[in-house]
Amino acid sequence: MGRGRHRRCNPSQRHKDGKRPYRVQALPVKTIKEDLRRRDFTINSVAFDIRNEKIVDPFNGLKDLKMGIIKATDKRTFVEDPLRLMRAVQFASRFEFGVEKNTKYLMSSNAQGLREITGERILDELHKITSKKGNTEIAFDLIDETDIDLALFGSKLRHNHLGQLDDLSFFYVLCKNGSVNPxxxxxxxxxxxxxxTKELEVLDKVMKIDLENIAEEELRFEIFNAIKRAPRFTRSHLLNPRVDDIVSKMRKNQIPSKMADIAIDGNVIEEKLGIEGKKIGQVLDLVKRDSLMGRVDWRDTDKLLAHIEMFK
Structure with missing residues (x-):
């Protein structure tokens, strides 16, 4: 092999967000061992010599793979590309591997380099943790142990052991524990x-509801409106049992989850009852509330019209 791939940063260039664009450049290498040394971890520093039909493993990557260990191939691995810190977290969480002691030290020593990495690259590695079924507890622990949290948030994580999390909950907890707005x-x-982003915003608002002091009707109304804005939040593992119970009723079609479920709309109200303007919106709010509380059969248009007539 005559050329390898190596990450280098041009300090004179920056993205619009101020982060330096670490670029992959092809640099000349003399041997395959030199090329493999430039890889991130020993488990990725293994090759096959086609000519001699043998495995080339100068850094004992196969042994580390068998033992389930993430180990830096070279002491400069995180200097050459700080994103490799996030790759270490991603690999460790996905494969439930341990990180070798000296590699953890190198990660902590070079964690601040992540400040120069663009958000898109960091996000890609974080998304792989959940999209590829990684262990989110391992991810949180490693982010804390290697001071990645300091580089990302400027403070240490307030780590709560919440078990395995879905993607939305993972990002929400990561940001909240890092004391930043998700x-x-x-x-x-x-x-x-x-x-x-909208899903995170809505989840944050739902999580801030004062569940001890909110009436059931108001809570159902809040959840109904939140689903309209960002329905995905209902899959979060973080939802309080009261909220989860409402979501469960909606999934079972016991109460409506969206306006389209209710067998009436503004046009019908105007045509059948002669109600116009802002009054229509007020009537629809009444219908939503009464449908959510089971005070009217929300699947039957005639019963809904009769119910509205009572309050005209």
Whole structure:
């Protein structure tokens, strides 16, 4: 092999978010061992010599793979590309591997390098943890133990052991434990997409509801409106049992989860009852509340019209 792939940063160039664009450049290498030394971890520093039909494993990657160990191939691995810190977390959580002691030290020593990495690259590694069924507890522990949290949030995680989390809950807990606003951090630092940002925002609002002092009707109304904005939050593992019970009733079609479930709309109200303007919105709110509380058969248009007539 004559050329290898190596990450280098050009300090004179920056993205619009101020982060340096670590670029992959092809650099000349003299031997396959030199090329393998430039890989991130020993488990990825294994090759096959086609000419001699033998495995080339100068850093005992196969042994580490068998033992379930993440080990840096070279002491400069995290200097050459700090994103490798996130790759270590991703691999450890996905395969439930341990991280070798000296590699943890190297991660902690170079964690601040993540400040120079663009949010999109960090986000990609974080998403792989949940999309590929990684162990989120391992991810939280490693982020804490290697000071990645300090690099990302400027503070240590307040780690709560919550067990395995779905993707939305994982990002929510990660940000809340890092003392940052979840949706703003996801959007501004990680450059995440608009839909997931909205899901985080809605989940945050639902989690802040004062469940000890809110009436059942108001809670059902809040959840109904939240689902309209971002329905995915209902799959979060973090939901309080009261909220989860309401969501369960909606899934079982015991109460409506969206306005389309209710057998009436503004046009019908205007046509059949002669109600117009802002009054229609007020009537629809009444219908939603009474449907959610089971005070009217929300599947029957005639019964809904008769119910509205009672309050005209």
């Amino acid at each position: 949706d703003r951090f996801y959007k501004d630092r990680l450059r995440g997409d608009r839909d997931f």
